[in-house]
Amino acid sequence: MNADSVVRSRGGRALSAAEGRALAEQLMQSRRPRPEAPAAVRPEAAAAAASDHIPPRTEAPEPVRRSRVRPAPSADPRWRWISTRETHRGRVRIDVDEVQLPTGERTTFEVDRSVPFTVATLVQQGSDLLLARQYRYPVDRWILDLPGGGGEFGEVPEQAARRELEEELGVIATTLIPLHTYFANPGRSVWATHLFFAPGVREGRALVDPSERVQPVRMPLAELDRLLVEGEVTDPALLIARTMAAAKGLLPPVGA
Amino acid sequence: MNADSVVRSRGGRALSAAEGRALAEQLMQSRRPRPEAPAAVRPEAAAAAASDHIPPRTEAPEPVRRSRVRPAPSADPRWRWISTRETHRGRVRIDVDEVQLPTGERTTFEVDRSVPFTVATLVQQGSDLLLARQYRYPVDRWILDLPGGGGEFGEVPEQAARRELEEELGVIATTLIPLHTYFANPGRSVWATHLFFAPGVREGRALVDPSERVQPVRMPLAELDRLLVEGEVTDPALLIARTMAAAKGLLPPVGA
Known part of the structure; x- marks a missing residue:
């Protein structure tokens, strides 16, 4: 046994x-x-x-x-x-x-023990959210999610979040607010996922992404919430960041 | 490459x-x-x-x-x-x-491709929630989560959710409402996690669990929300189920 x-x-x-x-x-x-x-x-x-x-x-x-x-x-x-x-x-x-x-x-x-940790950032841009839309091979579909990914050894989570934000969406966070830390798969994986909230971003280096693997998507919060209610939001980091932003008073509640 | x-x-x-x-x-x-x-x-x-x-x-x-x-x-x-x-x-x-x-x-x-799918169930019992508290070796701690686990081949998600609910908490769901389906790790894993909501349960077979691996925990919703706001809820299925129950009007919103 x-x-x-x-x-x-x-x-x-x-x-x-x-x-x-x-x-x-x-x-x-x-x-x-x-x-x-x-x-x-x-x-x-x-x-x-x-x-x-x-x-x-x-x-x-x-x-x-x-x-x-x-x-x-x-x-x-x-x-x-x-x-x-x-x-x-x-x-x-x-x-x-x-x-x-x-x-x-x-x-x-x-x-x-695949990665030391992972990060993801929920970006607010004016009255909209700046999200990511990316192809995920294991589930063979394009899904709405957050800019983020695996941390590297020697990085702290905020550094990794800033790096991924610029690599994936071409933007630089002016402020990065720690939002939550959860375990992606606590029954099997050692790593924690660190979520951040960026209340604003400025333009980073221009993105040239011929693979179109990650697309920036700007949408009003109400539109994200409509997709969420309809069951169309399938990424855990995005779902959890939305909840924790409401819990911390940074965004209005879901379902209110 | x-x-x-x-x-x-x-x-x-x-x-x-x-x-x-x-x-x-x-x-x-x-x-x-x-x-x-x-x-x-x-x-x-x-x-x-x-x-x-x-x-x-x-x-x-x-x-x-x-x-x-x-x-x-x-x-x-x-x-x-x-x-x-x-x-x-x-x-x-x-x-x-x-x-x-x-x-x-x-x-x-x-x-x-470790499992065909996973399941987890948020149980309401009167004015309380019936949650699980279990030891997760990879993160070496006891965390608050939901009864659930990996589906087996030949099962449909609702069957798996009922089986896990009785195995882990010793209760039988009278009704099981599909709550949401998300991808636990869409960049790496093929499987979806199916969340259910049980608005009531009845006693199943008596549990004898000398390993104390899963403990039933009954708490008012307000207490779960307080833990959530304080960043103490670290399990993705529990966090997402709480949000989706609010999105569907089954529970009040988080952060309202």
Whole structure:
């Protein structure tokens, strides 16, 4: 059994009674700090941590632990990292980590460590939004999304957001407001996506894009919201940025 | 040069003048239909298409093509699929596709075909929401999210959503309303995520989960929104489901 099979067999069916007891014992103990992987083994994680790309590992927000459904355990069990073995190295990078489950059992879990982080920026231009429209081969269609992409080692998220904004739309943000940080695929990928809001932009270098891979699209907010309500907005970064801009009072609410 | 490097070198820097001319010529021609990959080569894609999991490939919504920034080309160039080679087969599945770019050039692109689709359900229970809180190893923390997970071959999204809801929270949805379909990672992964809204649930089979991997969390909507505004909600499915429930009038707006 590996940890992936645990994930797919919830309800404890994959755990024996002895494993359950071992877990109960562990829950009685105070939480042990999770040892950091050595930098030599997980260079991206170390680089990301060093340049403060990944939000700090915090406790769960208090209200979640005050669940009325079930009292939370005194310590939330985590898996303990033991080792990492590279299994795929292309643009996509897949590691197999050996881990120790809260039961004490050792097993393996596949982790996607393709990029240190990703960024995306929601740009306001006058009373309109400046979005991107781009071809996405895996889904074989042109979709509406935000300028952005993968961060590079040595960059901080704001630098990456500015670089992608100029590369993709040919504009330079005058101000870049941090909007939100979320996990694109927290069950499989290590990286966080950093969203920014640009309340204005100025012209950057002229774009010559014979591939037409990314097209700038300027539209009124009401038009984006109409597309959203109709289910036509399919990019997570764009959907989440729209929500968080409303949550922070930068744009009016969706559905109001 | 492969297509991934095109993605990282926008502005046409990766394309020669000759390639640009080839593209211009292509843009003058009417769009050629993209041939479907043979089922033997891409079994998941074929299975997904057969059971109608993936939303139909539609043209971009009309307002996007009426961009005021730049007139859209008469035909949106797509890449033509040539062949698929498996390069990683575990829980994560990575293919290298050979493709033909709009310039006519042949190159390769890595595609994640790990699951046919994913599902997640936002549950309303009286005046509260019934959410999940679960440990996510790649980001080494417990996060607030929605019951859900990967679909299985032969399932339709609603079946998968019901199965995951009972497996993870021990509840059965009386009604399941389709909320939205988005692409979790459209630049790399083929699968869509199907969101549902359950306006009520009844008790399913009792959960015995000694691993404590998924905890049910019941909280008032106002509490979720407070966490959201404070930046504590980091799961894309939960963020997007909250927005779409507002867009469809099922919940009040965020930020109102």
